[in-house]
Amino acid sequence: MEQHICVYNINLKRTCEKLLLAARAIVAIENPADVSVISSRNTGQRAVLKFAAVTGATPIAGCFSPGIFTNQIQEAFREPRLPVVTDPRADH
Structure with a gap:
């Protein structure tokens, strides 16, 4: 049996394109209070609060x-x- 080695390749160009798309969608909303940012995990809560602030x-x-x-x-x-x-x- 072969040993499985987990190697993850992250395409930075595609990741950057997706982030720019998300940023354009957020900027298109006139009233920032109409954007809800949600995280139930402890690791994401601080980021959500900072982003909202x-x-x-x-x-x-x-x-x-x-x-x-x-x-x-x-x-x-x-x-x-x-x-x-x-x-x-996290919420399923």
Whole structure:
């Protein structure tokens, strides 16, 4: 049996293109409060709070309540034009 060696190749050109695309989408929103930045993992919460402080976006760091974007009866209901989610696998 062969030993498996994990080698990850990151294409920096493609990564830069994707970041520029995301930046253009965020800049296209007139009101920065209409951008919601979400992270439930501890490793992403600090980045979300810093990003929101710099850009004026609405941060959701920590536990994400189900229905916050869909249930209008909920007190914390929000209707963002652009949700930015970091590591969406954490909330499944």
